[in-house]
Amino acid sequence: MDSEVQSPRVEWAVVTSDIGPLLLAATDQGLVTVVFHADAAIRDRALDRLAGRLGAELVESASGRLAEPIRQLAAYFEGGLRGFDLPLDWSLATGFNRQVLRELASGVPYGTVVGYGDLADRVGQPGAAQAVGAAMGANPLPVVVPCHRVVESDGGLGGFGGGLETKRQLLALEGVLPQPLF
Secondary structure (H helix, E strand, C coil): CCCCCCCCEEEEEEECCCCCCEEEEECCCCEEEEECCCCHHHHHHHHHHHHHHHCCEEEECCCHHHHHHHHHHHHHHCCCCCCCCCCECCCCCCHHHHHHHHHHHHHCCCCCCEEHHHHHHHCCCCCCHHHHHHHHHCCCCCCCCCHHHEECCCCCCCCCCCCHHHHHHHHHHCCCCCCCCC
16 A cells, blocks of 8 residues: 655646736645746746645646636636636635735725725724735735735825736726726
């Protein structure tokens, strides 16, 4: 009898989108990460980090676990999907970050924005706006967990791991900002 323990398997794929190539990865629990600007170098670094953090075997595949996330992301970018309905693997977010990201995913719908301080208040941590910003920067599931919807209280865009132009594009897609003229 073989007593060797199997490593968990993570399926991954790079898909095209209106904001550039996205690396998607899923475990048997659900979608575990979305990585922006996934050219070959960024993809390889992200996959190395993922393998190290999850202790997983990585398998390239755009079917199986990733078929539905790929379908829903395509529908989102086409303007036909306003809310993702996907199983998510939260193992790359812990503690306060996970609490904030879960509130963001469930409580900030398509086409709306929330301030960093307001999100801190929602999770019972008034005054933790900077910590909310750090949680947004560490979001392993951007777009699906919509950190692009978190803005500064004075109306500024704030930061964004995918770059401010990507944040503008996502907010324009959702009707929060006007579409660029050209």
